[in-house]
Amino acid sequence: MKAKIKADREMTELPPAVDLMRDHDVSRGVVLRAFKALAKDGVAEPVRGGRWRVVREGEQVDRRPLDERIAAIIPAEGFEVGAAFLSASDLMDRFGVSRPTVTKALDKLEAAGVLASRGQGKVRTVRAVPIREERS
Numbered sequence: 001m002k003a004k005i006k007a008d009r010e011m012t013e014l015p016p017a018v019d020l021m022r023d024h025d026v027s028r029g030v031v032l033r034a035f036k037a038l039a040k041d042g043v044a045e046p047v048r049g050g051r052w053r054v055v056r057e058g059e060q061v062d063r064r065p066l067d068e069r070i071a072a073i074i075p076a077e078g079f080e081v082g083a084a085f086l087s088a089s090d091l092m093d094r095f096g097v098s099r100p101t102v103t104k105a106l107d108k109l110e111a112a113g114v115l116a117s118r119g120q121g122k123v124r125t126v127r128a129v130p131i132r133e134e135r136s
Helices: 001-008 019-022 026-041 067-077 088-095 099-111
Strands: 044-047 052-054
Touching: 019 026, 019 067, 026 044, 067 088, 067 099, 088 099
Parallel strands: none
Antiparallel strands: 044 052
């Protein structure tokens, strides 16, 4: 797998365990040990849902929860209170996640009073601009 990852710079996810088991005629335990070895070497890391993503040297990954990353867009892109916010489709494309995942994050931001919406299919608006925390 390491050679395949190194050769294919476009590879972002490892194949599912079941595919590797079939393609290499090995047990699930062997595949899981291989995944752990890749993680130990810093080549891959697990992500939610039982998948593994490829980690490239020098790559910066934002590991904050999605709702925090979405909230960070508001001050970063200059959204004002009352302004229409990005659509769920825009956020899906930006973060590469499914609609239910975006919807959950947006619901959290609404519950926190950061965003407001008026029913299904309506435009969400910025209700409050989150304060950026300075980290030392």
